[in-house]
Amino acid sequence: MMVSVSTIMYSAVTYYRHERWEEYLSIIDNVKLGSQRVVEISLADYTNTTPLNNETLRDNLNQWVVDVKRAYVGFGVVLSGSGTVAFGQTLYAHQEGTPYTLQKNPSDASGTNLSTSMASTGRQLLGRFVYPLIGITSIPASTWIVYYRAWHSTVPAEILINSPSSTPAGTWTNPTDGYSSNNQYANTETDEATQQYGNYSFNVPSGATINKVEVGFEAYTAGDEKIGITCSWDNGTTWATEYTSSKLPSSDPNDVTWVDFTASTIWNIDKLSDANFRTQARGVKQGKMSTVYLDWIPVRVTYTVPPSAHMDVNTSILKSDGTIRQAITTDVANSGALTATAQTLSGTYTWAAYTVVDQTDYLEIDYYVDVTTAKAGVTAYLRIDDNALATADQTRIANIMLPSEGEENEDGLTIDWYKPESFSAASATFTLDITSAGLSGYQFTTSSLLGVRIVEVAWDVSKKELTISLIVYKEDLITVTNLKKGNFRVSVNGTDIKEEDFTVVRYYDNATYNCFMYDIYCNLFKLPNLPPNPKTFLVSVEVIDTRGIKVVAEQLHQE
Numbered sequence: 001m002m003v004s005v006s007t008i009m010y011s012a013v014t015y016y017r018h019e020r021w022e023e024y025l026s027i028i029d030n031v032k033l034g035s036q037r038v039v040e041i042s043l044a045d046y047t048n049t050t051p052l053n054n055e056t057l058r059d060n061l062n063q064w065v066v067d068v069k070r071a072y073v074g075f076g077v078v079l080s081g082s083g084t085v086a087f088g089q090t091l092y093a094h095q096e097g098t099p100y101t102l103q104k105n106p107s108d109a110s111g112t113n114l115s116t117s118m119a120s121t122g123r124q125l126l127g128r129f130v131y132p133l134i135g136i137t138s139i140p141a142s143t144w145i146v147y148y149r150a151w152h153s154t155v156p157a158e159i160l161i162n163s164p165s166s167t168p169a170g171t172w173t174n175p176t177d178g179y180s181s182n183n184q185y186a187n188t189e190t191d192e193a194t195q196q197y198g199n200y201s202f203n204v205p206s207g208a209t210i211n212k213v214e215v216g217f218e219a220y221t222a223g224d225e226k227i228g229i230t231c232s233w234d235n236g237t238t239w240a241t242e243y244t245s246s247k248l249p250s251s252d253p254n255d256v257t258w259v260d261f262t263a264s265t266i267w268n269i270d271k272l273s274d275a276n277f278r279t280q281a282r283g284v285k286q287g288k289m290s291t292v293y294l295d296w297i298p299v300r301v302t303y304t305v306p307p308s309a310h311m312d313v314n315t316s317i318l319k320s321d322g323t324i325r326q327a328i329t330t331d332v333a334n335s336g337a338l339t340a341t342a343q344t345l346s347g348t349y350t351w352a353a354y355t356v357v358d359q360t361d362y363l364e365i366d367y368y369v370d371v372t373t374a375k376a377g378v379t380a381y382l383r384i385d386d387n388a389l390a391t392a393d394q395t396r397i398a399n400i401m402l403p404s405e406g407e408e409n410e411d412g413l414t415i416d417w418y419k420p421e422s423f424s425a426a427s428a429t430f431t432l433d434i435t436s437a438g439l440s441g442y443q444f445t446t447s448s449l450l451g452v453r454i455v456e457v458a459w460d461v462s463k464k465e466l467t468i469s470l471i472v473y474k475e476d477l478i479t480v481t482n483l484k485k486g487n488f489r490v491s492v493n494g495t496d497i498k499e500e501d502f503t504v505v506r507y508y509d510n511a512t513y514n515c516f517m518y519d520i521y522c523n524l525f526k527l528p529n530l531p532p533n534p535k536t537f538l539v540s541v542e543v544i545d546t547r548g549i550k551v552v553a554e555q556l557h558q559e
Helices: 021-047 057-071 175-179
Strands: 004-009 079-095 101-102 110-117 124-133 142-152 159-161 186-188 194-198 209-221 227-231 257-260 278-284 292-296 299-305 308-318 324-332 343-351 362-373 379-386 396-405 429-438 452-462 465-473 488-492 504-507 515-523 534-542 550-558
Touching: 079 142, 110 124, 110 343, 124 379, 142 308, 142 362, 175 194, 175 292, 175 343, 209 227, 209 278, 278 292, 292 504, 324 343, 324 362, 362 379, 452 534, 465 534, 488 504, 488 515
Parallel strands: 004 429, 079 379, 101 124
Antiparallel strands: 079 101, 079 396, 079 429, 110 379, 124 362, 142 343, 142 379, 142 396, 159 299, 186 292, 194 278, 209 257, 209 292, 209 299, 227 278, 308 324, 308 362, 452 465, 465 515, 488 534, 504 515, 534 550
């Protein structure tokens, strides 16, 4: 986890003749480093809390203010200032207002579809969304994740019915008369005689999906004969399972019977090419052989060509009158391809830091569909403000850094936000400004935070007892800390050990570490799924001091 923390100290100080400047600087350093550590621990604690507690950072900072006063109680230390915290916000697309609004709360309505035709290529606006910048002085740099709940309508199918123009092989009489329905007939009087047809010249567009392939025949006989129909997709090497008709009509029906061969192979454009595709007719004798007449052997191909399109956004800053103050980006955060199924697509955009010129301005984000392959009769859709969808499926922009300003208090440093905000611990930034500091003495207690480290883990297989030895740094320097059993949380192999199943022994080590040490004895008889003689232990110890600040130490132990 990366956390950016900066502290700015000003030189507004009251200097007394008994003060030592080095001690004043020590106070400044302690406040700076302590503030940084509070932020780091708070954000780490946030990520390890279930459910996530969005007030962790604020609560710990307010407690830190109290601790600073306690650390320098009676020595005239007064801190005043203000804090600014930037959290990674998620802004959801709502349908209120003109233009539409971005709001911090998830969708709260029945939802609506924004739509546009995909009949022509190019970028087309689906919706404009704005967020007011009141109370915001800057939008820090961050990587936005833009989510789109989008899709396109069902693509209408297209049908080609083509005739052959070649006879690659066969023994029928006048085979070329089967090229068209013209009452001129290819024919055979021989049982099992076959005739192949090819060069159907299918011009199916690239990227098309073949939905159905059918071979038709228009045939008759004066006797009881039948006809067999099949097709090949690899120049006659492989043939589909032949279809054998029922008794043919006794005269030309002038109507085509269609045989579906879609399931015979996985069809594609190459298999329908003149180099690969051909059909075959076979005369089938019933009793005494009569002549089988074939007037036409067409092929019908049903296919769809989906459009090609994705979503993207423009960003800009608007003035209060709706005019553009600054156009920032065009065509960013590109999504994946739209399909005929509604899906939540996403794209990322690296936002550069922006300083707000006027707090009556608005952040504007415009959603576009970018059509690269057009399709008449198809519509692109963007779904917004649908409370029936899970928040993960809603149209939104995540990780926008929107700082909330703190307040100044003459009694000490306070950090107070307008309301709790969701934030991303991995990208939160915190800036602390100490605007004045005064001292009326030079004796003081150093402010500090705990450090915890596991130094040894030992396993007694006969007792089923795991001993965890850890050191706690600086405990003797923090007057508000008095660690007891209740301050420890122990986990072994991902399972929390109940408080009644471990004991804690505290002692001060003068020989090696010169700090407080703790031996934690864990009874693992009740640990679920514990092997008879385990070899590996993942040990986690969480120490919570009396201020409520948590520090976690982990160690993997192998026998």
